[in-house]
Every structure is written in structure tokens, then in C-alpha cells.
Amino acid sequence: MQKCTVKDIFKEINFSESELAIVEEKFEEIYPKKGEILLLPGQPVPYQYFVCDGCLRTYFISEIGKEYTMQFAVNDWWISDYTAFFTGGLSMFYIDCVKDSIIYKISKEDMELLYKQVPQVESFFRIKMERFFASFQKRILSDLALTAEEKYLRFLKAYPNIEQHIKNYHLASYLGITTESLSRVRKELAKK
Amino acid sequence: MQKCTVKDIFKEINFSESELAIVEEKFEEIYPKKGEILLLPGQPVPYQYFVCDGCLRTYFISEIGKEYTMQFAVNDWWISDYTAFFTGGLSMFYIDCVKDSIIYKISKEDMELLYKQVPQVESFFRIKMERFFASFQKRILSDLALTAEEKYLRFLKAYPNIEQHIKNYHLASYLGITTESLSRVRKELAKK
Numbered sequence: 290m291q292k293c294t295v296k297d298i299f300k301e302i303n304f305s306e307s308e309l310a311i312v313e314e315k316f317e318e319i320y321p322k323k324g325e326i327l328l329l330p331g332q333p334v335p336y337q338y339f340v341c342d343g344c345l346r347t348y349f350i351s352e353i354g355k356e357y358t359m360q361f362a363v364n365d366w367w368i369s370d371y372t373a374f375f376t377g378g379l380s381m382f383y384i385d386c387v388k389d390s391i392i393y394k395i396s397k398e399d400m401e402l403l404y405k406q407v408p409q410v411e412s413f414f415r416i417k418m419e420r421f422f423a424s425f426q427k428r429i430l431s432d433l434a435l436t437a438e439e440k441y442l443r444f445l446k447a448y449p450n451i452e453q454h455i456k457n458y459h460l461a462s463y464l465g466i467t468t469e470s471l472s473r474v475r476k477e478l479a480k481k
Numbered sequence: 482m483q484k485c486t487v488k489d490i491f492k493e494i495n496f497s498e499s500e501l502a503i504v505e506e507k508f509e510e511i512y513p514k515k516g517e518i519l520l521l522p523g524q525p526v527p528y529q530y531f532v533c534d535g536c537l538r539t540y541f542i543s544e545i546g547k548e549y550t551m552q553f554a555v556n557d558w559w560i561s562d563y564t565a566f567f568t569g570g571l572s573m574f575y576i577d578c579v580k581d582s583i584i585y586k587i588s589k590e591d592m593e594l595l596y597k598q599v600p601q602v603e604s605f606f607r608i609k610m611e612r613f614f615a616s617f618q619k620r621i622l623s624d625l626a627l628t629a630e631e632k633y634l635r636f637l638k639a640y641p642n643i644e645q646h647i648k649n650y651h652l653a654s655y656l657g658i659t660t661e662s663l664s665r666v667r668k669e670l671a672k673k
Contacts, residue, residue: 415606415610433657
């Protein structure tokens, strides 16, 4: 696995030494193992997570036990139950670890502190949010408008090299299709 | 219709007089009429829009002519083709005016300037983005996990008093259901 530093998280920023020290002390490095659960529903969500190496997944389980995958986060992605993280409510989602990972986590309080202490960090996150937002807008459109095959191809493009780590029913639950449809799509594509 | 000032857009901020003057000169007030189109696909997206009063809608039309509604924006909401607006690409969406509206628009360049000139504005938009993000996360989950009836009820809660202005097939295309399903859902609910 590939380690990274807090400096790598903020590639775009040129911190002074004292700023870097302030930023570094806000992050904690953790090493969740495949299958480990980082968040359960109904809990406060104090952290967001930066994936240095590995893969985390947020998902929702309905009353009748059906599972829906909201997001996979691979290297260089951020992940959390953002509704709860940003609004201070309780989680709706599970977050689990898809493969052994190296993760940096930071709390909401420490982020707010950072915005004041190192204002470049606020710009950094504003820009990150804009990009997330654009990718969520694409996701919503994709859920509404694309065929199963188009959704699958879009996933492969957005998440290269992650498919082999993901269970078929997790991927299907992300795409909003059945595992049978996913198999059919793969067979059709193999013929092309 | 209810007019508003630039100050109303930034309710949470206490600007000094000179700051307010800087902010005000970046916004332009426009009065689009019902049916007017503010954005076509394949264009640069220089503006985002704040709905002072009225309703705007972003939608996508597929190759086979099917229409998908991404967002309705009612009073106090922001709207744009955010993927293009934030990334500088070309639009995928139409934006049209659902009912006569009073809108403030601001360009991307002016926003970037504002962030430098009045840093509170950057915090304001970072927090707005967080809330948008939370609402988009809910929308994705809703598209994946809710029944037609649950989606419809969620819409009514999120957009009170707007249903009467929206065409049935626009609402259905927002909910990702057919107009027949929408009628069925309304009938079922009327019986309850």
C-alpha cells in the first residue's frame, strides 16, 4: 500500500512550516481492514475521511433490508455521511472498508478551526466541494437518464482499477440495477 | 412578486457599507418570464442564479428526446449547470423559467473576485455548498431507494407551494417516474 502525508492531501497548497504543523495536528491516520465498519446509522458523524490508499463505501439499508450504495471512495477521495456531517444530524449511512486502507480522518470541529487558522484550507475545501457537487450532479443525471450499460461504463471510467475489489451486489446497488442486469451488461460488453 | 436586495441574499453576513457596495456591484437583477430559456446545452456557463422570487428549472434532453429534470429552484435557492459552471466546461442542461421570476445573477469571475475582496463571502458559499451537497446526497438516495409515493411526498416537503406551477411531466421527470405513475400516486394519496 502507498502511504501519503498530510501535505499530499493538500497538493495544491504551499503551506509555510508553521501552517503545515497546524494542519498536520488536525489529522489522524488510521488503518481500517477490509470489512471493518467505520460508521453505523443513527450515530453522530464527527469525521470525514480522506482515502490515502484503499477504498471505503457509504451505503444505506432500507427497512426491508435492501442495500443501496451511495459512494465508493478510492485513492485521493473524501468520504463521509455528508448530510449528517455538515448539518450535525445523525447518520443514515453505513461506512465500511472495501479493502485494507490507509485513511486520514479529520473532525468537523477541527475543520472549522482550520478554516480560521489557515484560510487557504477553506478555499481548498470550497473548490473540492464544487468538484464533488459537479460529480453528484452527474450521478443524479446518470441515475435518471442512462441505461444499465451506460451507467456501468461510466462507473468503470470514474473508478478505474476498483471493480475487482467490489462485490457484484455492491456495484449493482450503486448503479441502481439488479445483479442479474449487471451480469447481462458484462456479457453483452464482452461480446462487443 | 416579492423583491429582494443583495443584502437579503447574504442574510447571515453583516457587511460593512463598503463591503456591501463591492458585493452589490457584482450582481445583476433580471426578470425572466414564464417559459423563457436562460441556458441551452453546449454553451459556456458564466452565471449562477439566485431566485429572489419565482422558479427556475434545470433539465436535460436525451438523444431520443426524453426530458429529465435535475433541479427546481424556488425562492432563496441557487441554480446553475454546476458541472459546467464550476469546471469551466460546456453546459449539458437547459435552464428555463417555470413562472415569472425575479433573479439575481453573478458570474464565476465576479465570484472569484468577491472571495478575495470579501472573504466572508467565501465562507458563506462554502457553507451553502455543504447544504447543497447534503440535499444532493438525499436526492441520490431517494432516486435509488424510495418508492414513487415516497419520492412524491419528499418533493412536496422540499418544495412547498410550487406544485401548482409545475407541469406534470416535468415533475414526473424530476422524480424519475412516468406521468401515469404520478397520477396513480396522487389518486392513492387522495384516498388516504
